[in-house]
Amino acid sequence: MGAVNRRDIRQALAARILEEHHRQEVSVEKKALIDSPRAVALDAFDPADTGGMDKDQAADKVGKLERRLAHQQELLYAAAQNAVMVVLQGMDTSGKDGTIKHVMASVNPVGVQVSNFKQPTAEELAHDFLWRVHRRAPALGVLGIFNRSHYEDVLVVRVHKLVPQEVWKQRYEQINAFERTLAQNGTIVLKFFLHISKVEQERRLLERERDLEKSWKLAVADWQERGYWDEYQKAYTDALGRCATKEAPWYVVPADKKWYRDLFIAQAIVERLEPHERRWERDLKERGKRERAAIEEYRRQHSAQK
């Protein structure tokens, strides 16, 4: 009896230590997670935050996280019981493209679908604003990455008054209903706001002008849009505050440092997929067992026939 108890205690202790270790490894700043509707003050989030880490420490961590993410994506793909929708939003130069390039470098392209949302085409404009987005919603098993999204319809559209206020005001609720529909049908939704400072944006825009290899990225529109900085921040404040739910939360990503941005996003995704990962693994094992039994049965019948 005593021996069994001691073993139980030892096991429980080991599990606790492991869990604790895991929590330290994988945990985004709780304050950066907005998962219920509330008033958001973007000023309260420091775009230059690095979680007290330096670049070398981050490189070590991000490597580990990317390997875990690759494993999770493999399970997601194989189990095909959920879809994952990663929404990337942020001002020009905030790093949406860079995030896709770095964080997703480790995953298997066979199960990834990247969607870029640009100015709507005439056909897209002739439909409701969610039409083009819903068509690109990831299928079960797929990790879908949205480079911009339906949120543009309460951001650029609001800032530039492309539709009347009565129209865009209704969209927050429509977006919540849409994301709830996706979530209730097996889609895990994560939305990242890449938060950069105005000073850092200027530095990046000027850097692009100096770098010949980046000149394809130059756009006078970026400077024009920068002129609407405050209006955009206000529009983001509302989008984050009104469209934050438990099933489709927003993460405010400190994005002035590219290495921390990558780490933060990788960490958030890994953490969010973790509870599902165990279920996928269990189901895949079950599937393996069933198939193994079916193969054995097939062999038995096959050899009986001979």
Ligand code: AMP
């Ligand atoms: P980029 O991401 O740099 O390729 O630029 C795409 C552009 O398309 C951005 O300026 C967006 O604001 C714009 N865009 C995306 N979605 C919409 C939309 N629904 N309505 C108007 N402009 C949009």
Ligand code: MG
């Ligand atoms: Mg651009």
